[in-house]
Amino acid sequence: MICTAIDKKSLRETWLNTRSAVPKLRRESAAAAFTERFVAKTAPCKAVLSYASFNGELSTEKLNSLLAGRGQLILPRVNGKTLSLYQVDCPSEQLEKNSWGIYEPIPSLCPPVSLETVDFIIAPALAFDEVGTRLGYGGGFYDRLLSSVFQTVPTVGVGFTEQSSHQRLPSFTHDISLSAIELF
Numbered sequence: 724m725i726c727t728a729i730d731k732k733s734l735r736e737t738w739l740n741t742r743s744a745v746p747k748l749r750r751e752s753a754a755a756a757f758t759e760r761f762v763a764k765t766a767p768c769k770a771v772l773s774y775a776s777f778n779g780e781l782s783t784e785k786l787n788s789l790l791a792g793r794g795q796l797i798l799p800r801v802n803g804k805t806l807s808l809y810q811v812d813c814p815s816e817q818l819e820k821n822s823w824g825i826y827e828p829i830p831s832l833c834p835p836v837s838l839e840t841v842d843f844i845i846a847p848a849l850a851f852d853e854v855g856t857r858l859g860y861g862g863g864f865y866d867r868l869l870s871s872v873f874q875t876v877p878t879v880g881v882g883f884t885e886q887s888s889h890q891r892l893p894s895f896t897h898d899i900s901l902s903a904i905e906l907f
Contacts, residue, residue: 730893734858738849738886743779745883753883753907754782760905761786761881765795765843770836772797772808772844775818775826780847781882781907787814797836799868800827806864808841809833838871844878846901851880855900856892869899880904 745753765771771790775798776783790796791812798814799806801821809828811817817833818826846865848857857880859865869878880901887906894900 731858731861734893735849735861738858738888739779741885742849742883745779745885749883750779750782754785756907757781757783757881757905758785758789760907761845762789765790766793768795768843770797770810770841770843771795772799772838772841774799774845774847775814776847777823777825783845784814787811797841798828798833799864800830801825801864804863804867806868808836808838810836838868841872841876844869844872844876846878846880848880848882848886850886850888850892851882851901851904851906852888852890852892853904854891855880855902855904856894856898857901857904858888858892863897866897866899869901870897873899873902878902882906 773783773787773790773796787796791814796811797808798811799808809830811828811833817829819829821827846857848859850858878901884906
């Protein structure tokens with residue numbers, strides 16, 4: 724599919740509005756179903772790269788707390804044009820907001836980890852299609868991260884069922900598809 728950055732920008736606005744319109748009760752039930760399913764799914768893992776939800780994303784707060792309690796929680800921090808990874812043991816005390824309002828690990832409180840130690844990745848997006856394409860926010864952070872592990876580590880995109888695109892999402896050659904999508 725041929726697309727331009729302008730196409731993606733327009734789609735991002737549309738999907739951001741779609742996600743923002745998800746009602747509070749739907750958000751809560753989706754977060755509960757997600758947590759229940761992923762507590763079991765991540766149990767055998769050693770290190771799970773999750774994300775700190777913000778701006779209407781499917782809430783990862785409860786799952787992240789449980790993962791932290793099991794010593795499995797890895798969260799990203801923007802470092803220039805890449806994501807640096809840190810083990811987080813207490814999300815309520817070891818995170819700070821960045822300039823976009825996203826909570827990230829505080830490096831002085833969280834040990835850094837290499838991507839090679841991660842054996843499961845939970846990825847956010849604005850929209851997903853049925854072949855694993857994700858429409859992110861446009862910074863390319865996850866695509867750069869996923870490019871080195873997309874064939875060896877399960878990468879699961881999560882969100883609300885309302886974030887499912889029935890048409891193929893546009894992608895460039897640098898966009899990395901996910902191995903699975905689970906919407907709630």
